[in-house]
Amino acid sequence: MLSIAAFLGGRNAQAFPSFGSERTGAPVVAFCRLDDKEIRLREPIMQPDALIIQDATLLHQVDVLSGLKRPEGYILINTNKTFEQLGLGEFVSGMMSGRLLTIPATELSIKHVGRAVPNVPLLGGFAAASGLISLDAVIAAIKEKFSGKVADGNAAAATEAYKTVIAKMEEARHA
Amino acid sequence: MLKQCEGSHAVAEAVALCRPEVICAYPISPQTHIVEGLGEMVKSGEVKNCEFINVESEFAAMSVAIGSSAVGARTYTATASQGLLFMAEAVYNASGLGLPIVMTVANRAIGAPINIWNDHSDSMSQRDCGWMQIFAENNQEALDLHIQAFKLAEELSLPVMVCMDGFILTHAYERVDVPTQEQVDAFLPPYVPRQSLDPSDPVSIGAMVGPEVFSEVRYLAHAKQLQALDLIPRIAADFKTIFGRDSGGLVRPYCLEDADTVVIALGSVLGTIKDTVDEMRAEGHKIGVLGIVSFRPFPLAAVRDAVQHAKRVIVLEKSLAIGIGGIVATDVRMAIDRMPIKVHTVVAGLGGRAITKSSLNRVFHQAIHDQIEPVHFLDLDWSKVNRVLERERHQRRTGPIAENILRDVGVVAAKLA
Secondary structure, eight states: OHHHHHHHTTOEEEEEEOTTOOSTTSOOOEEEEEESSOOOOOSOOSSOSEEEESOGGGTTTSOTTTTOOTTTOEEEEEOSSOTTTTTOHHHHTTSOGGGEEEEOHHHHHHHHTSSOOTHHHHHHHHHHHHOSSOHHHHHHHHHHHOOHHHHHHHHHHHHHHHHHHHHHHHHHHHO | OEEEEEHHHHHHHHHHHTOOSEEEEOOOTTTHHHHHHHHHHHHHTSSOSOEEEEOSSHHHHHHHHHHHHHTTOOEEEEEOHHHHHHTHHHHHHHHHTTOOOEEEEEEOOOOSSOOOSOOSHHHHHTTTSSOEEEEOSSHHHHHHHHHHHHHHHHHHTOOEEEEEETTTTTTOEEEEEOOOHHHHHHHSOOOOOSSOOOTTSOOOOOOOOOTTTHHHHHHHHHHHHHHHHHHHHHHHHHHHHHHOSOOOSSEEEESOTTOSEEEEEOTTHHHHHHHHHHHHHHTTOOEEEEEESEEESOOHHHHHHHHTTOSEEEEEESOOBTTTBOSHHHHHHHHTTTSSOEEEEEEOOGGGOOOOHHHHHHHHHHHHTTOSOSEEETTOOHHHHHHHHHHHHHOSOOOOHHHHHHHHHOOOSOOOO
C-alpha cells in the first residue's frame, strides 16, 4: 500500500516481501523503494533510510535495526512505550530526534477497524514523518485495496495516526 | 492504463486480455497468485467464454492443456519448480504434438533440499523439451511477453514458456502499463489452429512414429524453433507499433558500443546488473550488458553480433549444470565459437540468495583482472563447504549434507545475502 500511495503521488515505487516466511505469527520483513526515476535494482534493502516496526516485541528477536542510516534514519514503531523503555535509548543516541517516532497503531486500528491491523495507521504515520507521500495518497491507496466499512475505518485510523505524528513532530521541534 | 500492482496480478490481467478459452491450474508457489487472479476474473465474468479448470496435479494441468489445445481452444496454465518437473512428461508431449499452449513458469529452485525461493533451475531443466522459453526482466515485460507469447505460439503451433523470477517479480509491486482490450485485439487475432480435433473433419493427433521418420519429425520441431528467431523480432516490432514500447525480441543490449567486457544474463537480475554497470562506467570501465530474452530458441547469431568486439564475457546465471558448471554459458560459448573472447561463468542467486550490487561490482572487477576461476560461485561461503568436505574425509557415516550444514550454521531466520 505504501508503494501504491507513492505511485499515486507520481513516484516510482517498488515493494517486495522477504520471501517465504509469511505466516501468522512469524516475523516478516518487507521492503519498499521510492524514487523519481525507474527502479531497476532488485537486491533487498540492507541500509534503509526508514524503518517501520509493526511489532515492537520483535526488536530483540530479529536484528531489524542493523544497517539503518545514521544519524538521519527514520524509525517509526508501533508502541505506547518510549525508545528508552524499549531498550533503544543507547541505539538512538546521536540520531535526529525528530525522526524517532512512536504511535499506538494497534490501538488505533482496534478503535477504528475493530481488529489489530496496525499496518495502515503506521502508513499514515510514515506519510507524516517522511513527507514523501501525502495523507490523501494513503487514503486513496486504502480505497484501492478495501471498500465500505473496512476502507473507511482504515482511512480514519491512518488519518488519526498522521495527525498524531504531525503533533509529535511539532512537539519535538519546540522542545 | 498505468497502475501499481503485484507482478502476478499484472500477468493475470495480460492473460485475461488475450481472451483465453481454457485455463487449467494447480497451485504452487510462487505462481499461485496468477491463477488465483484469473480464477476470480473468470468467476466474476470479467473473462468471458473461458473455462477455468481446477485439476488434481500439475501432470493433470498439462494433460488438460494438451486436450483443450488439441480441440482448438486458446489455452493457458502456470507452474513452478517441482510442479514443472511433475508435469515434465506432458510438457514434452505438448511440444511434440505442436500445441500452442502458453505457460508461465514463476522460476523457483528445485529440490532436494526443498527450497521455495527463486532461481532458474526449473525452466532450465526443460530447456530441451521443445517449448520456446522467453525471460522477463521486470513486471512490465512479464505482462508484455505473455501477450506476445500467444501470438508466437499460435503462429508456429508450438508452446511457449514465459519465465519470470518467482517472488522477485511475481510478488513485487511495481508500476505497469496495462493495455486496453482494443490494443490487444488489434495485436492478437482470434486463434485459428493449424490442427484440431474436430468431429466434422476428423483427424487423429498423436501417432506413433518409428525410426523411419522420427528424426524427420524431430528435425521439423527444431526447424520451427529456428523460424522463431525471425518471428520473435517481428512480433516485438509489431508490438511496439501498437503498444508503443520496446518489449521482447531476442536479446537486449545495454551500453555495448565500446564494451570490452560484456555481462550476459537472463531475467530480473539484469536490473541490478545495469545499475552496477552504470557505476563501473562512471569509474571508466568499458563494460556493458546483454540481456537474453529468448533462451529457446537460443539466438546464436544475435549473441555473436552483440559481443563480437568484446575481450571478455561474463555469463551470470541463476542455474547450475551439476558436473560441468554453467548452462547459459555453454550456449554462449557455442555462439562465439573460435572467437578470441574469454568466457567466465558466474553462478549466482541459487535458491533465492540475494545478488547484490556490491557482490556484482566485486566479481566484475575480479573478472576484468582475470582473478576468478572459469566457473565461479558468487558469494559462496568456502568455510561452510570446506567444513563438510573435511568431515567427509575423516568419517564415512557423515549423515545428510543439508542437515549437517544447517547444524553448522545454527538456526537462521532466512538469511538473504
